[in-house]
Every structure is written in structure tokens, then in C-alpha cells.
Amino acid sequence: MRTSIDWEALSLKAVFGLISLITIFILVAPTVVILILSFTGEEALRFPPASYSLRWYAALLDANELQDAFVISIKVAAITTLVSVVLAVAAALAIARSRSAFARALETLFMSPLILPALAFGFASLMMFSLMGLRPSIMTLSIGHIIVCAPFVLRTTLASLAQLDPALTDCSTSLGASDAYTFRKITLPLISRGVISGGFIAFMASFDNVPVSLFLQDTRTQVLPIYLWDIIQNQLDSRAASACGVIVIMTIILMMMMERVAGFSRFIK
Amino acid sequence: MSHSLTRRGLLAGTAAAAGMALVPQRGLAADELVAATFGGTWANVQKQVLAPYFTKRAGATVVQSPMLATEQIAKLTAAKGGQVPFDVAMLDEGPALEAIDAGLIAPYDPAKSPNFANLYPKFKGEFGPAITMQAIGIAYNPKTVKTPPASWADLWKPEYKGRVGITSLASTLGLAFLLDINRLEGGNESSMDKAFAKLRTLLPNLAAVSANFGAHGALFQQGEIDIGVQNFNFAEELKAKGVPIEFVRVSTGTPAWKTTMHVVKGALKPDLAHTYIDSQLAPEVQSAMQKSPWNVIPTSSKVPYEGLVASKIAKEPADLDKMVFFDWKKVNQGRAAWTQQFNREIRL
Amino acid sequence: MANATAMRAHEWQLALPLALFFALFFAAPLLLLIWISFQADRQMTGGLGLAQYVAFLGDRLNLQVLIDTLLLGVKATCLCLVAGYPLAWLCTRVSARFQALLIFLIVLPIVTSVVVRTFAWIVILGRRGMVNEAIVALGLSSQPLHLLFSETGVIIVLTQVQMPLMVLPLITALQRIDPNLANASSALGAGAWRTFFKITLPLSMPGVIAGIILTYTACVSAFVTQSLIGGSRLLYMPMLIFQQAMDLQNWPFAAAASMLFTVSVLLIVGLLVALSRSRAAQLYG
Secondary structure (H helix, E strand, O other), rough: OOOOHHHHEEEEEHHHHHHHHHHHHHHHHHHHHHHHHHOOOOOOOOOOOOEEHHHHHHHHHOOOHHHHHHHHHHHHHHHHHHHHHHHHHHHHHHHOOOOOHHHHHHHHHHHHHHHOOOHHHHHHOOOOHHHOOOOOOOHHHHHHHHHHHHHHHHHHHHHHHHHHOOOHHHHHOOOOHHHHHHHHHHHHHHHHHHHHHHHHHHHHHHHHHHHHHHHHHOOHOOOOOHHHHHHHOOOHHHHHHHHHHHHHHHHHHHHOOOOOOOHHHHHOO | OOHHHHHHHHHHHHHHHHHHOOOOOOOOOOOOEEEEEEEOOOHHHHHHHHHHHHHHHHHHHHEEOOOHHHHHHHHHHHHOOOOOOOOEEEHHHHHHHHHHOOOOOEOOOOHHHHHHHOOOHHHHHOOOOEEEEEEEEEEEEEOOOOOOOOOHHHHOOOOOOOOOEEEOOOOOHHHHHHHHHHHHOOOOOOHHHHHHHHHHHHHHHEEEEEEEHHHHHHHEEEOOOOOEEEEHHHHHHHHOOOOEEEEOOOOOOEEEEEEEEEEOOOOOHHHHHHHHHHHOOOHHHHHHHHOOOOOOOOOOOOOOOOOHHHHHHOOHHHHOOOOOOHHHHHHHHHHHHHHHHHHHHHOO | OHHHHHHHHHHHHHHHHHHHHHHHHHHHHHHHHHHHHHOOOOOOOOOEOOHHHHHHHHHHHHHHHHHHHHHHHHHHHHHHHHHHHHHHHHHHHHHHHHHHHHHHHHHHHHHHHHHHHHHHHHHHOOOOOHHHHHHHHHHOOOOOOOOOOOOHHHHHHHHHHHHHHHHHHHHHHHHOOOHHHHHHHOOOOOOHHHHHHHHHHOOOHHHHHHHHHHHHHHHHHHHHHHHHHHHHOOOOHHHHHHHHEEEEEEEHHHHHHHHHHHHHHHHHHHHHHHHHHHHHHHHHO
């Protein structure tokens, strides 16, 4: 019966809409800024750049230490992702279908690296490895990363297992299939998207990790984010901008691939 | 469902191929040395001048890691008993004394270093040669600072409120500045109370305290600070890059100190380390480093002073002796406590 | 039933590898951390005692650093909530295609390296950066604002860097709310704002709690952001722990500081969760 404008609803939409736009702008702007900045032709980093060129990308070809750090980061991330996926998927299968308190406790344990300050964990790991006589190496780095990255795989795998109809696996078992066969042919394909999404997040989390790497790396095994941080802190080289540009482009491409292959945006919530 | 498996296979295949393409093709690893260096202009000059010369001479590559002298000592101490993180250390006078006392440095073998004999006597050392001297003064932006400063006191001028930059005591640059303020206030290396009292009055003018001189250079470059304490060669490199910056020596005497290179005790490749340090002493290298934009003060008797080094710092070796020097042994005793106090004083 | 139990036993073997891995490489280091924090002296030769904790808590500077860090997290998390809630709300109101795009834009920051994101802000917040140029040009201030190397700057950057951690759980929670409830509310005569505060917000509490936990933990531990944007004059717990552990090699003290830090964070998070739960309980009786 009311034909007048609902001012309240409108004001709500206006206020929320405005704040959202500002928020989205603030969320996206830095990434865009750094991309544009990486093409600057100047020595100093001024936005907007006075001139454009590819010189800082060309300088990357020369940057041996940067390339080394990149390779090490990729290696560690690959190992971390592989082991995390294997361990976490197995654990997810065990936990998902149980209602017992023990299962809940295990789940809390496996997720706890996400809420404890990673710095404290990194430091604790360094002390333990040191007292065990192990020097920092790719192995120690990977172990530390697996702890903080496995929870991501666990979370997405549990989410997709939750959507899996148990009737399907029950059917398969009652028809005489072994557990391993059921897993390979029924469960795994159905949860593959969740697993891949988790794997992707674990990979990026390992690649970008700073707090754990800070303690578990040494001069001979530096990872990329910390090397970049060193450059930025120590000289604000414009090469840092182009290195960041490469990372941003790589991340965007990987994310778009993930979206197409695994529709992974559904799993990160 | 086989559909998604194929997609997964495709994805894995693409990722692997991309990964392979990204990995730089390194042939069989040539002999490699890991050396520490200072950040900023030092990393640049050593990468562009020293590394190629060394590679040509020794046929080996070098990985140069930028770190402050204090960080190098921390890392070497942490690694005691195990594998050292780098073979060559580059240290300022204070940290060098500390490192030698702590047994972190190996004696330097002149037999493995032909260029060692060419150094002026005061630059030769049992544990490693001095590769340069560093001198500090005031750097300022000529576009925004109209009257060139003449002494440290100018940093305290009210018109520079929020525009002054200094470095923390972790770098010798910051420490030398504070030591000189201390000296001018009538104190000496046993106590820094006078310096801290004076520092407190500088706080309103401070725009930033950099962790090291590399970050400090960046602040000038980005226009975050207009005036501050700076190393001679740092400032000149920035100027050569087109950054609006000028360097002046202070009228009360230029604080200076030696910078030395050492072979670390327990180095993985001691002979290569000696060759690397010897390369830094070679007349060709030192002469190249003295040129713009690097302006590194040479220590070899075979390299006469030229260019900006000659015009701004010293025309002959005796000029270097007229600079202000500190008793680093005494300084080392108090440094830890002073660093703690400094961090407290500058806290916002 | 016997079948089900047998299945369960078999499944525990699946969880065993990860459990063992966590026991060895997660639980053991943390236990070691606790043990080292009770060491009486630096060389760890003396007995156990509370010496390190006393040393930390007895120093006004350390306490100040701890409090500053905890407060920093609170301020940044509040800003994230206020700025992020409308965005999550928007995501649930737009078409599916837009939603996918929005979520893409929201997720992109968290998979990009934190160093990269913080670096951009150094350029944006500097004295000659974008923000200051705009402010001076618009006449809002005669002098450029001191944003870089200030707590304000750290809060702003933290908000952007950690925002996705707040928004994503909120989206999930908002999507779970039955739209009929909001319709019923307005049919009964409640205005849009009242509906929001009385119906939508309380029902989205689980998402708010999850968002607060993740965001707060991330903000207080954000080592890179705090150091790059804060500079040497602002000291927070992560850098203090790092300096003590690596630069000064004082492991017991660093361990005690880490324990105090971790426990305080867990306490605050627990407090926030309890508060929001009690608020929700009030509304539902």
C-alpha cells in the first residue's frame, strides 16, 4: 500500500554500497599500483611513474640471487604441497565421518597452526632443529611449512567430504569393492576439486611464507619473500618492484587457472 | 568424472612445463664463494666491479649477501661449531675487533694475496686488510634545503622539523654520528650520556630512523627526508643516479673509520676467499671503484686520489689522518647497552 | 555396528601419519619453547625458574610493546570489521557473475605475497606518495601527513592486508541466513536498519567470530607489515621476539616473550568469542 520510497532501505543500501566500494578500491589498489610501478623507467619509485620501460624486468634477468631465491621458494612450496596433500587428505578421510570427541580433538590439533602466531612456531622449530643438530636447509624449511600449510588442505578437503553423500561409498563397499578401490574410483574424483583448491592455497601459503622461513632459512637457502624484504629494507631497489610484478602476474594467472579447473572460490570460505 | 581427471592431468602437465621453463638453466655448478657485503651502494659496487673481476681471475662465481656488520657477527656467532653461512666477512672497525676477539676470523695469509703488499702500512692487518675508509657528513636535498648546512648543529634547526633522518646504532653510520655528538658535547667513549641528552632534543625534528644505511639512502631517494647524516660514497652514488642530494663535510671534523674484509674461520673455501679479498685490493678494482658513481676511498698505494675523493675528502694520504677517529675497543664495551638505550629513546 | 567400529579403527590409521608428523614437528617444538622459557639463564645451564618472565614483565618497555601490539590488533580488526562487513553484504546481494568477480578480487590479496602488498603501500603512503599528493592538492592539509612510519599507517596497511580474512567468513555466514527472515521482519513493519541490527547481524555472528579470530591473530603477528610500515621507531612483539632470538641470541628470554605473546593473543581471542557468544545468547534468550 505504501508507494512512497523506502528511505531506510535506500540509506542502508547507500551506506553499505559506498563503504563496499571504498573497501574494494583499497583492497585492489596496492596490487594495481605495484604492477604499474614495475614498469617505471625511473630509479626512484614515484607513482605515477614519470616514464615507462621494461628495464627493471630486464634487470631481473641479471639478478642471480633473486633467481636462486625464486627457485628455492618453488622447490620448498612443491615439496610442502605434495606432503601436505598426502597427509591431510588421509587425515581428512579419517576425521570426516567420525563424531567422536577424539576426532574433534584431532581436528583442533591439526587446525591450530592457523591461530597460533606463526612466528612463535618458527622460532620453536629453529630451537628444536638446532638442538637436534640439524642445520637450516630445504628439508627443515619444508617441514616447518608443512605444519602451517597442511591445515589449508585439511579444511578444504573436509569441506568437500562433507558434501559427499556417504551412500555412494556405502554402495561401492557393499558391492564388494575394497576400500582403496572405493577411494580411487569414487571418493577421490568427487573431492578432487576441494583437494586441488587446498593444494593451491597450501602452495601459495608456502611460497609467500615469511614468519616460519625467517627462522628456518639461512644465507645459503634464502627464500624469495625474505630476499625481497631484504632488498626493500636495505635499498628500495626498483628491481623489487619488477620482482613483485612477476609475483603478482604469476599469482593472477595461477588463480584464474584454479578458478577454471577447480572452481576453487567455493572452497576458501 | 574421468573428465575432471583429464583436466587435472592437463593442469599438472602445464604446471610442470611452466615450472621447467622458469627454472634458469644452470650448467654444472662452477666453484662458488659466498661473501657478505654491506647493503646499498656497497652491494652495487661490489656486484658491478668486484664480482666480474673476481670471476675472470679465479674462474669462480660469488654470491654476495648484503648484511650489516652487526648482523654478520650475529650470524657467525650463531653458526659456531657448524657450517659458517659465508666465507668472507666485511666489517667496520668496531665489529672487526669484536669478531677477532670472539675467534670468528681466521688470520689473513699475505702469501695468498699478492696485492696486500701494496697497501699503505696502516691498512695492513693480521686478520685482514682495510679495503676502504668511510667518512660521514651531512647529506641534504638542495631543492628543499636552501642554505647548505655546515655542522651537525644545523640538523637541530626548527625549520627542519619532521624532515631529518638518522640511522640506528646497528650501523656504524649511526654510531659514529652519536659518538661525534658525544665528543662535541665534551664526552668520551666511556659514557654516552651527553650524546643521549642532546639526541632527545633532536627527536621533534626526526622524520625517520633507518635500520641501516641502505634504507637511509632509499629515504632520500623517495623524498621522505630532506636532510640527514650520510656516508660520503652513498650520497655521491645517489647524486650520480639523479637523486637531488648534496654531501658536505662538517666543520667540526669528519668522523671516519676503516672497513676491512676477512676470511671467516672455518670457511668452506679459504683459498677462494683470499683471492676474492685480494681482488678487492687490486689497483684496477680500487681505481674503478674510486670513479663516479661509486667514489670508494682506495687503500692501495698504487691508486692515487682522483675525482670526488680528491676534491671532497683527501688529496693525499696524510689528509686522511686529520679526520676524527674513535677508540673502538672502548666503544665495543658500551655498544650493547647504548643500542638498548637508543631504541628506547627513539620510540614513538 | 561391528562393521562400523572395524571401519573406524582402519580409518584411524589414515590419520596416523599426520598426527605423528604434528606430534614430532608441531607439539614437540612448542613444548620445547615452553621448557626453554623457564630456563633461568641465557646459556641454559642453570635451573628452571621464572627469571625470564620476571625480566620481561618487570621492564616497562617490554610491557608497553606487548600492550601496543595487542591494541594494534584490536584497532586494525575493528576497522576490518566495519569496512569488511558491507563488502560481504554486497557480495550476497549481487548477481552470480559479479559475485565470482568480487570474490576473485577479495581472494587475490591473500594469495599474493605479503611483502608485495606492503611494498606498494610504502610508495602510496610516503611523504611524496599518492595519498599525500591528493591531500595537499585538495587542500585538506598544508603539510604532507606523516603516514609512513606511524601507527596510523600500520593500521591502514594491516586493514588492507588482512581484510580478506574478515570478509570471507562473513560471506559464508551471510549466505546461510534465510532471506525469509529479513522479509518477515520488514513485513512486520521493521525498517531496514532495524532489520539489519536485530536480525541480520546477530545471525551472522558465527561469521563475525570466525573473521575476528583469523584477522586478529594475523594482525598482531604481521611481522613484515609492522616493520616495513612502522619503521625502527615503532616496536611490536614480533620484531622484539625476532631481535631477541636472532640478533641477541637470547633464546630463553625470546621464548618467554613468545609464550606471553601467544597466551595473550589466545586470551583476547577467547574473550572476544565469549563476548559475542553472550551477546547472541542474550538475543535468543
